[in-house]
Amino acid sequence: VEEFEGDPTYWDRFFTTTMDSLEYLFNVTSASFLMYNESEKAFILSHTIGQMPQVKRVSAGDSLVQLCQIVKSTIHQSLFYTDEMIKPFDDVLGLVKNNSIEVILPCFDQSGKLIGILFIGPHKKGRPYTFNEIEFMELYRVKFNNALVNSLQIEEVKSKQIGEHDNLVVSAIKNSIIPRQMPYIDHIRISSFFMNNSNLGGEFFNAKVLHKNALAFLISDCSYSGVDAAVLALELYAAFESLSPIYDTPEKIMQLLNWVVCTSKFTERYATSFCFTFNSEALSLKYINAAFNPLIIYEIQNDSFIELDTKGIPIGIEKDFIYESKEYVVKGPCIGCIYSNGITGAVNSTGQPYSIGRIKDLIRLHNSESPALIIRRISSDIDTYTSNTAVKEDISIIIFRIE
Structure with a gap:
């Protein structure tokens, strides 16, 4: 985070550094990240690797969001058949299957609010991800989550500082003229x-x-x-x-x-x-x-x-x-x-x-x-x-x- 702070292309480089490694870490064919946009009250596609996904927007009230807020950890496709808490979300299973999504990694801020959803596509060899790979994905999710939260905090502080500075400048000019x-x-x-x-x-x-x-x-x-x-x-x-x-x-x-x-x-x-x-x-x-x-x-x-x-x-x-x-x-x-x-x-x-x-x-x-x-x-x-x-x-x- 500190390495790229102040860089106008920071978010591009952030996702390149954090997400593009998924390809060689887990041999994924594709991955896409949707970040929450407060003004639109929706999760908007922010970065992708591999094939462009069909899912580019998820509203804040979508059942996928509800599922992520309930589970709060890595969700892989097999859980829709074995986990009693996840089974009722048939519409999310349909979304997952229709869009070749194997794993869902939800990201949260310090207050527990969902701020991003990372979709993981199929394995390059066409096989299901192993139990060990799923466990490592959870570790990756935690690390990625922390980096994302830190980045958003830096952006918020910088925006606030710029906004306060601009307000002072405008106010000073008005008072003088x-x-x-x-x-x-x-x-x-x-x-x-x-x-x-x-x-x-x-x-x-x-x-x-x-x-x-x-x-x-x-x-x-x-x-x-x-x-x-x-x-x-x-x-x-x-x-x-x-x-x-x-x-x-x-x-x-x-x-x-x-x-x-x-x-x-x-x-x-x-x-x-x-x-x-x-x-x-x-x-x-x-x-x-x-x-x-x-x-x-x-x-x-x-x-x-x-x-x-x-x-x-x-x-x-x-x-x-x-x-x-x-x-x-x-x-x-x-x-x-x-x-x-x-x-x-x-x-x-x-x-x-x-x-x-x-x-x-x-x-x-x-x-x-x-x-x-x-x-x-x-x-x-x-x-x-x-x-x-x-x-x-x-x-x-x-x-x-x-x-």
């Missing part, structure tokens, strides 16, 4: 809400003052891929924070970010994004949507909601893609809202998803309040709605007010 407070310029105030629910998420949003009369905003979803998503979000954060005043349109910003992601040496991921720039003199909002959710605008005087959207692919897919913006000219007090997909993944105790309509209702009812107060109301409403259920995805919501 999610803003505590949003900047502002004349005529616009912004407030944000971020709910950190996932160790896999890579959401990012921020606003940046470009100059006295111009502000840029970006929100991105880097998909749920753990460290890769977090690293991509970190790259977007660094690029966005480094914007100079010449990047005063969403076209310039998105082209820069798209180039950064497409040429990245650290990740091959992509990100859906929405970017807008606001000019306080012209009361103009220019925007680009790269496959993100649309920006919702509530026009207070008209008591109406509109969606600001454009056609665009996620950044990081096509380096030469040309993003085209649209413009919204503010004609009266309005409230803007943009949100990540995590909000629609939040459900109540009956499984009903949280709807954007609830956010719109809160905006309409409290349209005289500041973005910070509206954000608090939305946050409280989400908490109440999902009080009895776990929210598994990150949630980002941004509210701004222009007047």
